[in-house]
Amino acid sequence: VTVFKMRAPGMSLNRIPIFVWAQVVTAFMVMFAMPAIMVASTCLILDRLVGTHFYNPAEGGDPLLWQHLFWFFGHPEVYIIFIPATGIVGTIIATFSRRHIFGYLALVVSLVATGFMGFGLWVHHMFAAGLPQLGQSFFTAASMMIIVPTALQIFGWIATLWTARRLQITVPFLYAASFFFVFIMGGLTGAMLASVPLDRQVHDTYFVVAHFHYVLIGGSTFPLLGGLVYWFPKITGRMMGERLGRWSFWLLFIGFNVTFFPMHLLGLAGMPRRVYTYPASMGWGSLNFLATVGAAIIFVSLLLFLINVITSLRAGAAAGSNPWGASTLEWATVSPPPPYNFLPQPTVASREPLWHGELTPPPIIGLGSEKREVLVTAVLDAEPDHRYKSPGPSLWPLLTAVATTVMFIWSIFQAMGLIWGAIPTFICLIGWFWPTKGKERLDSGAPDGLTLGEGLS
Amino acid sequence: VNATNAPPIALDVGMLPNHAFGFRSVMWWATICMIAIESMAFALAITSYLYLKGRVPHWPAGVPTPGLFWGTLNVVILVASAWPNLLARKAAERYDIAGVRLWMAIALAFALAFNIVRFLEFQQLNVRWDTNAYGSVTWFLLGLHTTHVLTDFMDSTVLAAVMFCGRVDENRFVDVSENAMYWNFVVLSWLPIYAVIYLAPRIV
Numbered sequence: 001v002t003v004f005k006m007r008a009p010g011m012s013l014n015r016i017p018i019f020v021w022a023q024v025v026t027a028f029m030v031m032f033a034m035p036a037i038m039v040a041s042t043c044l045i046l047d048r049l050v051g052t053h054f055y056n057p058a059e060g061g062d063p064l065l066w067q068h069l070f071w072f073f074g075h076p077e078v079y080i081i082f083i084p085a086t087g088i089v090g091t092i093i094a095t096f097s098r099r100h101i102f103g104y105l106a107l108v109v110s111l112v113a114t115g116f117m118g119f120g121l122w123v124h125h126m127f128a129a130g131l132p133q134l135g136q137s138f139f140t141a142a143s144m145m146i147i148v149p150t151a152l153q154i155f156g157w158i159a160t161l162w163t164a165r166r167l168q169i170t171v172p173f174l175y176a177a178s179f180f181f182v183f184i185m186g187g188l189t190g191a192m193l194a195s196v197p198l199d200r201q202v203h204d205t206y207f208v209v210a211h212f213h214y215v216l217i218g219g220s221t222f223p224l225l226g227g228l229v230y231w232f233p234k235i236t237g238r239m240m241g242e243r244l245g246r247w248s249f250w251l252l253f254i255g256f257n258v259t260f261f262p263m264h265l266l267g268l269a270g271m272p273r274r275v276y277t278y279p280a281s282m283g284w285g286s287l288n289f290l291a292t293v294g295a296a297i298i299f300v301s302l303l304l305f306l307i308n309v310i311t312s313l314r315a316g317a318a319a320g321s322n323p324w325g326a327s328t329l330e331w332a333t334v335s336p337p338p339p340y341n342f343l344p345q346p347t348v349a350s351r352e353p354l355w356h357g358e359l360t361p362p363p364i365i366g367l368g369s370e371k372r373e374v375l376v377t378a379v380l381d382a383e384p385d386h387r388y389k390s391p392g393p394s395l396w397p398l399l400t401a402v403a404t405t406v407m408f409i410w411s412i413f414q415a416m417g418l419i420w421g422a423i424p425t426f427i428c429l430i431g432w433f434w435p436t437k438g439k440e441r442l443d444s445g446a447p448d449g450l451t452l453g454e455g456l457s
Numbered sequence: 458v459n460a461t462n463a464p465p466i467a468l469d470v471g472m473l474p475n476h477a478f479g480f481r482s483v484m485w486w487a488t489i490c491m492i493a494i495e496s497m498a499f500a501l502a503i504t505s506y507l508y509l510k511g512r513v514p515h516w517p518a519g520v521p522t523p524g525l526f527w528g529t530l531n532v533v534i535l536v537a538s539a540w541p542n543l544l545a546r547k548a549a550e551r552y553d554i555a556g557v558r559l560w561m562a563i564a565l566a567f568a569l570a571f572n573i574v575r576f577l578e579f580q581q582l583n584v585r586w587d588t589n590a591y592g593s594v595t596w597f598l599l600g601l602h603t604t605h606v607l608t609d610f611m612d613s614t615v616l617a618a619v620m621f622c623g624r625v626d627e628n629r630f631v632d633v634s635e636n637a638m639y640w641n642f643v644v645l646s647w648l649p650i651y652a653v654i655y656l657a658p659r660i661v
Contacts, residue, residue: 032495050586389628
């Protein structure tokens with residue numbers, strides 16, 4: 001809703017930053033995937049607490065129903081983890097290539113297509129559960145098909161790098177670039193696993209463990225750490241140490257590959273997942289030892305990262321508003337941004353407003369300065385539509401969150417916890433909703449109706 | 458602001474309205490998102506019902522089909538409630554506080570009647586939730602919809618109370634309008650769930 005309705009005027013849909021698009025697609029996927037885990041776990045807890053038989057085959061239930069519902073959530077969840085990371089990679093690559101992202105429209109359409117296709121793959125987690133042949137073939141084809149939009153994004157980034165004006169190899173860039181190597185390795189084993197015969201062969205082996213660590217650490221952890229280094233100056237006002245940053249990046253990159261690459265070989269050699277030991281005669285010892293050494297290197301790298309965060313928080317170089325020379329709007333305000341973000345609110349006239357600084361668009365005036373007033377804009381072209389008063393500070397949301405938490409934790413153990421726990425939750429919600437005289441105003445004593453706009457005009 | 462051809466120095470939004478109805482408002486979008494989430498939950502619950510039904514030769518196995526009377530009566534009550542609900546929405550969009558109070562009260566009476574009949578509906582399902590998987594999923598579907606009518610009844614009551622005795626500004630009229638839209642979702646979602654609970658067991 002924020003992305004659709006509360007943009008800077010002038011930021012039409014085709015000017016939304018690529019990272020924000022990634023978050024929109026993620027939000028939609030959350031909306032349609034989470035109900036599956038909601039239904040699945042509600043049925044599970046009912047089976048456990050009040051004697052229903054959803055998953056009990058003796059009374060007409062079916063454990064496979066759990067698997068379907070769980071993976072209908074579980075597979076989209078992989079993309080919920082992965083898609084924001086692609087937005088981070090695209091942002092970092094464009095910034096340090098000093099040019100707009102190549103094929104913006106194709107990249108956005110790829111993100112949306114990935115969002116849709118992510119819902120058509122869940123059965124590939126269940127190839128060993130004895131499903132009909134036709135279903136397996138369909139889900140193999142669907143799993144192969146999702147390679148297309150993902151590859152399109154990767155080619156878009158390669159084209160951006162290829163035509164870069166001046167490539168800057170910074171720490172965030174290293175994390176984004178490592179995505180190419182690590183994630184594509186995981187994608188290649190993914191294409192192998194999508195095929196049923198190979199999947200059956202290596203099902204529940206370390207090959208699968210290697211695959212999903214390459215996909216998720218490459219497709220999410222590396223970009224997320226890169227994103228943290230990239231936005232750290234905006235969040236805190238200080239830069240992270242570059243030298244220590246390079247050390248922790250390279251240690252992570254090496255440690256990760258030393259840990260997880262041998263698992264491909266272990267899986268192909270038949271080592272099953274989820275075992276804590278195995279007979280020495282299997283001959284898996286040396287590769288497992290290598291993986292353990294890699295894990296120790298990962299530990300050191302993340303420790304260095306943490307030390308870097310702490311020392312930079314205390315003594316990092318002052319960042320200024322736009323240390324990377326980036327193009328998007330968050331870099332237009334000071335670091336760290338004040339609670340109201342901008343004063344006055346900006347408008348934009350291009351996709352890279354900060355790279356077109358000579359055409360500074362007009363700022364916004366006329367929003368209330370004595371109440372928390374925000375501008376609501378139209379969905380397509382973000383024309384100003386109306387003003388909207390945000391609620392003032394209140395304790396009720398916190399109390400509601402606490403009451404809801406108590407209700408759900410209680411309901412894990414006792415069915416009546418849901419009933420009794422709902423009462424304080426409902427009371428808190430009423431307290432939150434009930435209009436309070438004067439509360440919606442901020443602490444200034446200014447009379448109603450005096451706005452910044454009037455002051456200026 | 459831009460009276461001449463010179464570049465504008467500022468964009469003054471002070472004269473824009475301080476609220477909007479329908480798809481212009483953030484509340485509409487938030488409610489639509491809520492409806493999307495809930496629709497997905499209903500769709501998955503119905504899918505689970507049909508999945509379990511497809512796995513056995515006889516459905517329901519060894520228990521009678523649910524009685525039709527109270528469920529069908531509730532279809533009539535709920536569809537009829539769409540009318541006062543629509544009038545409450547229209548009154549809100551004309552800022553007609555008397556009309557909002559009247560039609561919200563009538564819509565609430567329908568919702569109350571529906572909840573009472575819903576209690577009788579559960580008695581007439583002719584199966585317990587712990588009898589077998591059929592009983593479980595039937596109670597689950599009816600329970601899921603009941604959660605929606607019950608919570609919507611309660612939050613509509615609170616909103617009506619605000620409209621009767623709270624501080625009413627323009628955004629409260631927007632709330633009434635969006636609340637009415639959500640009630641339409643509760644009405645519409647009942648039709649497929651009714652069909653699944655009461656008609657699916659009768660299809661051999």
